[in-house]
Amino acid sequence: MRSLQEHPMMSCPFPLSIRTQNMRGSAIREMLKQLDVPGMISFAGGNPAPESFPTQLFAGLQQRVFERYGHKALQYSATEGFAPLREAIAERLRAQGIPADANRILITNGSQGALDALSKVLLDVDTPLGVESPTYLGALQSFSPYQPNFITLETDDEGATPQSLRALFSEHPHGIAYLMPTFQNPSGRMAGLTRRCELAQVIEEYPCLVIEDEPYHSLRYESDEQIALASLCPDRVVYMGTLSKVFAPGLRLGFCLAPEWLFPWLVKAKQGTDLHTSTLSQAMAAEYIQGGFLDEQLPKTIAIYRSRRNAMLDALSQFLPMDFQFTRPHGGMFIWVEGPKSFDAEACLQKALLAKVAFVVGSAFYPNHPSQLNAQMGRNCFRLNFTMPTESQIFEGIRKLTQVLGICADSQ
Amino acid sequence: MRSLQEHPMMSCPFPLSIRTQNMRGSAIREMLKQLDVPGMISFAGGNPAPESFPTQLFAGLQQRVFERYGHKALQYSATEGFAPLREAIAERLRAQGIPADANRILITNGSQGALDALSKVLLDVDTPLGVESPTYLGALQSFSPYQPNFITLETDDEGATPQSLRALFSEHPHGIAYLMPTFQNPSGRMAGLTRRCELAQVIEEYPCLVIEDEPYHSLRYESDEQIALASLCPDRVVYMGTLSKVFAPGLRLGFCLAPEWLFPWLVKAKQGTDLHTSTLSQAMAAEYIQGGFLDEQLPKTIAIYRSRRNAMLDALSQFLPMDFQFTRPHGGMFIWVEGPKSFDAEACLQKALLAKVAFVVGSAFYPNHPSQLNAQMGRNCFRLNFTMPTESQIFEGIRKLTQVLGICADSQ
Numbered sequence: 001m002r003s004l005q006e007h008p009m010m011s012c013p014f015p016l017s018i019r020t021q022n023m024r025g026s027a028i029r030e031m032l033k034q035l036d037v038p039g040m041i042s043f044a045g046g047n048p049a050p051e052s053f054p055t056q057l058f059a060g061l062q063q064r065v066f067e068r069y070g071h072k073a074l075q076y077s078a079t080e081g082f083a084p085l086r087e088a089i090a091e092r093l094r095a096q097g098i099p100a101d102a103n104r105i106l107i108t109n110g111s112q113g114a115l116d117a118l119s120k121v122l123l124d125v126d127t128p129l130g131v132e133s134p135t136y137l138g139a140l141q142s143f144s145p146y147q148p149n150f151i152t153l154e155t156d157d158e159g160a161t162p163q164s165l166r167a168l169f170s171e172h173p174h175g176i177a178y179l180m181p182t183f184q185n186p187s188g189r190m191a192g193l194t195r196r197c198e199l200a201q202v203i204e205e206y207p208c209l210v211i212e213d214e215p216y217h218s219l220r221y222e223s224d225e226q227i228a229l230a231s232l233c234p235d236r237v238v239y240m241g242t243l244s245k246v247f248a249p250g251l252r253l254g255f256c257l258a259p260e261w262l263f264p265w266l267v268k269a270k271q272g273t274d275l276h277t278s279t280l281s282q283a284m285a286a287e288y289i290q291g292g293f294l295d296e297q298l299p300k301t302i303a304i305y306r307s308r309r310n311a312m313l314d315a316l317s318q319f320l321p322m323d324f325q326f327t328r329p330h331g332g333m334f335i336w337v338e339g340p341k342s343f344d345a346e347a348c349l350q351k352a353l354l355a356k357v358a359f360v361v362g363s364a365f366y367p368n369h370p371s372q373l374n375a376q377m378g379r380n381c382f383r384l385n386f387t388m389p390t391e392s393q394i395f396e397g398i399r400k401l402t403q404v405l406g407i408c409a410d411s412q
Numbered sequence: 413m414r415s416l417q418e419h420p421m422m423s424c425p426f427p428l429s430i431r432t433q434n435m436r437g438s439a440i441r442e443m444l445k446q447l448d449v450p451g452m453i454s455f456a457g458g459n460p461a462p463e464s465f466p467t468q469l470f471a472g473l474q475q476r477v478f479e480r481y482g483h484k485a486l487q488y489s490a491t492e493g494f495a496p497l498r499e500a501i502a503e504r505l506r507a508q509g510i511p512a513d514a515n516r517i518l519i520t521n522g523s524q525g526a527l528d529a530l531s532k533v534l535l536d537v538d539t540p541l542g543v544e545s546p547t548y549l550g551a552l553q554s555f556s557p558y559q560p561n562f563i564t565l566e567t568d569d570e571g572a573t574p575q576s577l578r579a580l581f582s583e584h585p586h587g588i589a590y591l592m593p594t595f596q597n598p599s600g601r602m603a604g605l606t607r608r609c610e611l612a613q614v615i616e617e618y619p620c621l622v623i624e625d626e627p628y629h630s631l632r633y634e635s636d637e638q639i640a641l642a643s644l645c646p647d648r649v650v651y652m653g654t655l656s657k658v659f660a661p662g663l664r665l666g667f668c669l670a671p672e673w674l675f676p677w678l679v680k681a682k683q684g685t686d687l688h689t690s691t692l693s694q695a696m697a698a699e700y701i702q703g704g705f706l707d708e709q710l711p712k713t714i715a716i717y718r719s720r721r722n723a724m725l726d727a728l729s730q731f732l733p734m735d736f737q738f739t740r741p742h743g744g745m746f747i748w749v750e751g752p753k754s755f756d757a758e759a760c761l762q763k764a765l766l767a768k769v770a771f772v773v774g775s776a777f778y779p780n781h782p783s784q785l786n787a788q789m790g791r792n793c794f795r796l797n798f799t800m801p802t803e804s805q806i807f808e809g810i811r812k813l814t815q816v817l818g819i820c821a822d823s824q
Contacts, residue, residue: 015586017536023680050483071462074660109686116685124429141684248486250691261424268435272553273528274521279662
């Protein structure tokens with residue numbers, strides 16, 4: 001089975017696992033390395049603004065942790081997670097209407113850690129896995145090495161359609177779907193109440209499993225809070241969240257709430273992967289939430305992001321050519337731009353980087369399984385982040401970018 | 413391929429991956445949950461002593477990090493690791509005689525994270541993987557889900573024998589071996605210079621790969637520092653280390669130094685697993701090393717551990733029945749005890765726990781592939797940790813334990 005010849009990387013002097021043929025580097029993380037150039041305006045990453053970090057609180061948080069837990073904050077701890085943090089998260093989820101029990105919450109190294117544990121426990125070669133079109137690139141990176149059978153779910157302005165979900169599960173009753181119903185990455189789309197109820201109805205009809213990924217739940221700039229699929233179908237939904245967007249991404253704290261039958265398997269998978277997540281980081285996060293600091297910081301972060309989103313929507317309305325469309329997200333971090341069929345985002349990116357503006361090409365947000373290689377899904381699309389750049393950078397960057405788009409259109 | 417019926421856990425309402433059939437829970441981590449009983453003396457875990465933690469330095473370390481790096485300490489960072497920490501580790505490895513380049517050092521979530529990345533990149537179903545007999549239980553947990561073909565390497569007082577390594581590689585020239593030549597977990601054994609040169613000679617003869625795991629390198633209580641296999645065969649050896657035993661295990665900081673052809677694949681694997689390791693933890697570790705604090709703390713830690721090892725060796729010599737043998741490690745954290753053939757460590761553990769003494773049964777340190785299930789490798793052995801209990805606990809615990817051993821012998 002293993003052979004040097006079979007592997008696409010011929011220069012490798014040792015046979016790698018078949019899995020590596022499906023490992024994708026992150027288009028974003030590779031590009032980010034090039035962005036450390038003076039004057040570069042980046043709409044590429046998914047970074048929270050540094051202004052949202054509670055930097056000045058950290059000394060106090062750490063002190064409180066040592067006062068309360070002493071050397072236990074530095075010792076090995078349970079794979080499941082640090083009990084006070086699990087409890088604090090469960091309480092917040094219950095306030096959202098999700099029937100959350102701290103005993104079913106696993107703390108992971110970012111939500112990426114939850115995706116990896118879920119992949120390990122659920123995915124064999126060719127396991128049917130539905131993903132939105134487009135979908136979160138980091139999830140594709142987690143799933144791909146486990147070689148599932150990616151099935152693209154059709155989407156509209158509210159994300160995955162009930163019809164596409166039904167098509168998936170009627171063909172594969174034990175199928176799995178990965179959904180991001182709230183301020184989706186990359187599209188910014190949100191499913192409304194009716195859509196959520198329709199999706200839940202489909203989910204209840206099949207012995208399926210849905211992974212509901214909600215990193216942006218708290219980053220809501222308008223419209224009402226929506227009920228989670230995990231509230232509607234708690235036995236069939238794994239709910240994932242993260243502290244990366246509301247505390248500090250560098251600490252790598254994510255979590256998932258899993259049905260009782262699945263939870264012990266995720267713990268076993270995580271044990272083999274990293275034993276547990278940093279005790280000290282978890283303890284500081286628990287203090288941050290329990291001390292009321294998160295609730296104090298969140299409105300400030302939302303105010304910053306709302307202004308930046310508005311600035312980007314204004315700039316796009318003002319500058320973008322008429323044959324380009326863009327989403328108007330009510331929350332989250334991203335706007336999705338779709339050009340005319342003839343538009344080639346990849347070629348445009350090279351010119352944009354020369355003009356010192358960066359974005360992520362749309363094709364990065366689709367699984368690249370063989371049947372879709374020719375379709376070049378997302379080829380005419382790209383993703384813009386509005387949380388990291390300042391309002392003046394947004395104005396300047398979008399202006400520059402649209403000049404590049406004009407040149408790209410002329411040269412076609 | 414996937415079906416509910418095939419899976420050993422019949423009560424699971426959803427088909428799990430085939431991989432889960434090979435997921436082992438950790439005997440240690442499961443038992444640790446039972447040990448929170450007043451009066452329990454635990455020789456079970458592999459925990460560093462809290463006295464070794466630089467707890468009082470943490471406020472200063474964090475302050476230095478924020479002064480030097482500001483909000484970057486809280487932001488997303490490179491998958492490869494935080495540059496100053498990679499550089500600090502490379503420098504220490506070079507001082508050990510290992511040709512280390514910071515560009516080939518990957519910072520991971522504990523050494524468990526390195527094992528997982530290596531597994532993802534190297535192991536297919538049935539990939540030949542040699543492990544010492546006994547071997548590190550956490551490594552088995554990482555490797556097992558990827559379903560390699562475990563091949564047990566014969567060992568003597570210096571660990572894996574050159575003959576067993578040659579047998580592995582002559583049958584499987586592209587085979588992989590996982591070795592812990594220095595103060596091995598669980599046996600405490602160390603390979604001397606001649607043994608290392610013999611192993612290196614075998615390694616150089618085949619297009620193989622060796623994973624050299626060195627968590628206890630710095631915890632040396634007697635005898636000279638030994639040259640690493642990574643110094644002797646840098647192109648064929650991945651060298652793994654950790655800060656868990658010399659800084660703080662709760663922070664989950666490990667690393668590996670990989671050959672140039674392997675390194676980019678490990679980065680891709682880690683990207684999909686957790687994006688990166690905590691920026692703040694890495695930055696604090698870099699300050700700890702660069703500030704000279706590690707070199708200041710290490711002799712103190714070694715002094716504590718040496719005394720505890722001596723106390724345990726004394727107690728074992730005094731109390732242990734004549735038909736039990738034990739290792740006399742020159743470093744690390746563990747002593748391995750071998751009873752007579754008729755001794756059943758598992759049955760003894762149940763009685764020991766009632767007497768409030770805990771250890772880990774020997775069978776946990778062998779891969780449980782079908783051909784070996786009947787052999788019950790390690791059935792008459794157990795592992796004792798001497799770094800966590802105090803000297804008086806060690807004396808008292810070994811005394812109690814030998815009483816239990818006496819009862820177990822009588823009842824046979």
